Amino acid sequence: MSAHYDVVIVGGGIAGLSLASALAGKCSVALVEAEQTLAYHTSARSARQLIPSYGPAVVQELTLRSLELIAAQDAARPEPVLTPRSFMLIGDDATVRAEASGRMHRITPAEALRLCPALLRNSFTAAGLDTGSFGCNAPLLLADHRERAQAGGVDIITGARVHSAQRLGSGWELGAGQEGFQAAVVVNAAGAWADELAVISGVEKLGLQPYRRTAAIVDVEHPLPVDCPMVAAADETFYFRRDGDQVLISPAEAVPSGPEDAQPYPGDVEALVARLNTVTTLGIRSVRKAWTGLRTEAADGVPVVGFDAEATGFFWLAGQGGYGFQTSSGIAELAAGLILAGQGAGSAGGTTAASPASRTAEALAATRWSIRR
Ligand SMILES: Cc1cc2nc3c(=O)[nH]c(=O)nc-3n(C[C@H](O)[C@H](O)[C@H](O)COP(=O)(O)OP(=O)(O)OC[C@H]3O[C@@H](n4cnc5c(N)ncnc54)[C@H](O)[C@@H]3O)c2cc1C
Known part of the structure; x- marks a missing residue:
């Protein structure tokens, strides 16, 4: 029946x-x-960040509408789903300009360093900031x-x-x-x-097409400030954000996969840790946990x-x-x-x-x- x-x-x-x-x-x-x-x-398995300046125009519209709807429900919830957390893009001038939409404004490298003191000054020359971005529970x-x-x-x-x-x-x-x-x-x-x-x-x-993307929670010598934005490389080679006293990191990879219960490839997280330890002062000491998920896209x-x-x-x-x-x-x-x-x-x-x-x-x-x- x-x-x-x-x-x-x-x-x-x-x-x-x-x-x-x-x-x-x-x-x-x-x-x-x-x-x-x-x-x-x-x-x-997501990074739990909602970014109005991210994606094609239609995605940005859908993101704004989603933020409105979730915020309206947050008003009646004891604990909110949304927590303000800006999103910062770093890189060279051309890549930041190419990736930054109207919902992201340009900031100087000095401002970027003030917002995220863990960045090394010589690791980027341009930055953009989306202050309408939120962390998502x-x-x-x-x-x-x-x-x-x-x-x-x-x-x-x-x-x-x-x-x-x-x-x-x-x-x-x-x-x-x-x-x-x-x-x-x-x-x-x-x-x-x-x-x-x-x-x-x-x-x-x-x-x-499903694409692999890995993330990890790591212990650091120098925790990020409470109001530190999520930071992403405009050439999509890494991102990181505060996660309490720890830090969430990702190599931001997009490797084609079949549908499966994806798991991290050996060495991927270690390579990212080595990279981040050269472009930041985080001082990543150990990996608490790592995971991989599939981001599935139409052409x-x-x-x-x-x-x-x-x-x-x-x-x-x-x-x-x-x-x-x-x-x-x-x-x-x-x-x-x-x-x-x-x-x-x-x-x-x-x-x-x-x-x-x-x-x-x-x-x-x-x-x-x-x-x-
Ligand atoms: C590392 C990483 C970071 C990310 N960060 C963000 C972020 O910060 N912000 C953001 O907005 N998005 C982010 N994403 C993307 C976001 O997580 C996905 O877009 C979203 O979770 C997809 O949800 P879904 O329900 O479509 O898929 P899923 O969560 O995979 O759900 C699909 C479900 O369908 C079930 N299913 C499949 N076949 C069948 C069947 N035949 N019968 C019954 N059930 C079936 C599966 O078991 C599965 O549970 C991230 C993704 C990854 C991997």
Whole structure:
């Protein structure tokens, strides 16, 4: 016997959970996650920074909308998800200029050194600062979405990998472990596995590519000041930020991978430690823990959000790349609007009708609307 829902979301990372919370109470929803715990893969492995100046224009719009939505909810929470933490880009003049958007202003190297005294003066010649950037309490945001979803009647099923999905009448029938589900709309929020899910659903894949990115928490001789911005090299060879008395570091690599439970390659973190010890005075002494996650991107680097053109009722929520947290609430709002508009009265979607007139929808529409067209 299959359980019936309006919407089944496949994937319990930040993408799936934020959509579940946006749809909660508005239609019947199940969220199905392959792992025993939610947010086991990339969503447990981020650097937890939300940067309005980062990414293409549409991502920046989605980030601003997400910040508005999260801040509004923070007002009613005992502990906030957002903590102000600027973002600073360093490098040579040409690279900083190329990477800096209108939401980042240029600062002098002397100002950069005042903000981050750990930098060595001769390691950069130009800097930019985004003061609208925030640190993100990712576990709190994820838990909040889960609680809102469950309070609104969403069924969350873990330890159930979707292994089959096919069109059945006007909807979909899915098999996951021992469970069966029927739904008008299937949402593909499967992260690095999004193309794989398309294939088992008989839907043409989009060529989404997962890229490895590693990070580590290290002990340092000289902790960063409390108000130190996150610092990133404009040529994307490293970034670091304060993490209490320790420091989070990353080689900012983007190495293609298949979908998998990615782990650090031997030597990668050690090489980064050696590099950072030559361009900073942090004095990195030891590595507490290191991890690798997969940032999954479409060829144009823009998140893939919308109904598939050919497969009725198949909704893509994938390709968030390195912006999955900073765009999550804006994308969830947009996706929920599209699904509710396209899915009414038990019929399936298959529409690209504009969602409520939000600027996020307009921004995404202007950039790439729609999928495979
Ligand atoms: C080192 C690193 C630093 C980052 N830093 C930031 C940052 O500072 N700010 C930011 O905004 N973003 C950052 N990101 C990116 C961000 O973490 C991702 O964009 C985001 O987590 C992607 O979320 P997701 O829900 O799409 O994917 P995931 O979290 O991977 O979730 C997908 C889920 O789908 C499940 N699944 C797959 N196939 C199936 C199936 N067949 N059946 C059931 N379930 C299935 C998987 O088990 C998985 O749990 C970073 C990423 C990395 C790796």
